[in-house]
Amino acid sequence: MEKIKVVIFGVGKCFWENKEYLEKTYQIVGWSDNACREMKDLDYNYIEPARIADSPCNQVIVTTEKYFEQIRLQLIESGVLYDHIIKLRRSDNDMKYRRVIKDMQSYQTDSANTENAFAVTDDLKFMISDLSEEAGSVPAHYFMQDLYVAKKIFRKNPSQHYDIGSRLDGFIAHLLVFREVNYLDIRPLSEEIEGLHFTQADATNLSGIMDGTIESISCLHALEHFGLGRYGDPIDAKGYEKVAKSMQRVLKKDGMLYLSVPIGNQNKLFFNAHRIFCPAEIIGLFDKMQLEEFAVINPSGCGMRIVDPDAADRENYQEYSCGIFTFRKL
Numbered sequence: 001m002e003k004i005k006v007v008i009f010g011v012g013k014c015f016w017e018n019k020e021y022l023e024k025t026y027q028i029v030g031w032s033d034n035a036c037r038e039m040k041d042l043d044y045n046y047i048e049p050a051r052i053a054d055s056p057c058n059q060v061i062v063t064t065e066k067y068f069e070q071i072r073l074q075l076i077e078s079g080v081l082y083d084h085i086i087k088l089r090r091s092d093n094d095m096k097y098r099r100v101i102k103d104m105q106s107y108q109t110d111s112a113n114t115e116n117a118f119a120v121t122d123d124l125k126f127m128i129s130d131l132s133e134e135a136g137s138v139p140a141h142y143f144m145q146d147l148y149v150a151k152k153i154f155r156k157n158p159s160q161h162y163d164i165g166s167r168l169d170g171f172i173a174h175l176l177v178f179r180e181v182n183y184l185d186i187r188p189l190s191e192e193i194e195g196l197h198f199t200q201a202d203a204t205n206l207s208g209i210m211d212g213t214i215e216s217i218s219c220l221h222a223l224e225h226f227g228l229g230r231y232g233d234p235i236d237a238k239g240y241e242k243v244a245k246s247m248q249r250v251l252k253k254d255g256m257l258y259l260s261v262p263i264g265n266q267n268k269l270f271f272n273a274h275r276i277f278c279p280a281e282i283i284g285l286f287d288k289m290q291l292e293e294f295a296v297i298n299p300s301g302c303g304m305r306i307v308d309p310d311a312a313d314r315e316n317y318q319e320y321s322c323g324i325f326t327f328r329k330l
Contacts, residue, residue: 003027007052009071010063011039018088022061029057034071034299034318049299050270050320053079063088073141074299074320077221077262079273100127141260141322142170144297144304145220148324149258150174156256158216164203164247165222172196186233202233204242209250217247218258221322224274240275244285251329257289263296263323265316279323280313289327297322 008015008022008031015022022028030047031039037046047055052075060080062071065087072085108120146167153161153175162182166172168189175181180195184206189198201208203219204226225231227239236242247257261277268276283291291309299320307315317323 004059005029005057006059006061007032007047007055007057008044008063009033009049009052009060009075011036011042012064014065014088015063018063022088026059026061030055032060034074049074050078050268050276053270053273058084060085061088062086070141077274077320078270141221141297142167145260145322145324146171146174148295148304149218149220149260152258152326153216153218154178156216158256160214161216161218162214164217164219164243165225166218166220171218171220187231203246204236204239206246206250211249212252214250214255215252216256216258217251219243219247220258220260220324221262223259224261224277228272228274230272230274241285248286248288248329253329255329257286257327257329258324259286259327260322260324262320263317264319264321268319276320277323278313279315279317279325282323282325283313286325286327288330290330291325292328293324293326295324295326297324 004026006022006026006028008028011031011033028044030045030052031042032047032049032052034049039046052060060075062068062085064071068087072082075085076082104120110116111119150171157179160182161175161179162184163172163175164184165186168183172181172183176193176195180197182197182199183189184199184201184203186200186202188200199208223240223243226233226243227236229235233239251257259282261282262274263279263282264276266276266278267281270276279294291312294307294309294312295304296307296315296317297304299318
């Protein structure tokens with residue numbers, strides 16, 4: 001039987017402990033890692049994380065449990081399908097199954113000696129992965145940016161706030177805790193959510209909004225997608241530029257824009273997933289705005305640093321960092 005073609009993501013301790021098993025089980029077409037790009041002891045080629053979607057693989061096996069959710073988010077953003085990303089099933093799975101069976105036997109004994117409405121039946125669902133999971137996972141870009149920008153809007157407390165295309169189950173959920181939100185997306189939304197005023201709209205023109213009428217706008221991890229057709233939007237190579245112009249047009253004088261996009265040292269397109277912007281490109285797009293604060297989140301981990309706005313276009317950035325731009329309308 002032909003082996004499944006995989007890319008291995010992560011070449012740390014867990015990979016080396018399971019290397020023999022992986023090579024016997026799969027056809028490894030390459031390896032990738034955010035932390036290193038050279039590994040002399042491997043017979044397969046390095047693949048840049050952003051290029052994995054272009055490789056001839058059926059699956060991406062992520063060897064780290066600690067950063068699995070962050071890496072999965074990163075891979076999805078680069079075009080890898082959600083169900084093609086799997087976590088390495090470590091060689092201690094048998095031990096975990098034995099632990100669950102032993103626990104089940106102990107539960108049966110305890111249940112027999114007490115009044116209990118829940119007895120063990122044939123309805124079994126062994127959840128062995130949770131035995132070694134941490135208390136929670138933190139998808140770094142979204143988790144950190146959502147908290148950071150939500151706090152800014154909470155402190156600013158505008159009379160009205162608009163959002164374009166940010167994650168509903170992350171950032172928008174944060175805002176709805178303390179304020180109502182006018183939410184625009186090109187995709188439909190069938191759910192009615194208290195405090196959320198949804199409009200299905202094309203943000204490349206914002207034709208339903210008059211000039212200089214909005215006090216506060218956010219657009220987190222969305223600008224990089226416009227015009228690529230990924231979400232059913234029209235193909236438009238200048239789509240992101242049109243959205244930038246539209247947001248500047250509708251903002252009042254001194255109105256605030258909170259924007260985040262993937263950044264790097266040069267502009268790149270990964271069709272049809274997203275663009276990566278150099279900060280100078282973003283600053284140049286918003287020529288009617290003053291950059292008041294610039295924050296950067298690295299591709300992995302939760303560290304955030306504030307960069308001097310005047311030096312934002314001169315720093316070096318890891319590719320697929322998250323840049324958070326706080327602009328004020330001049």
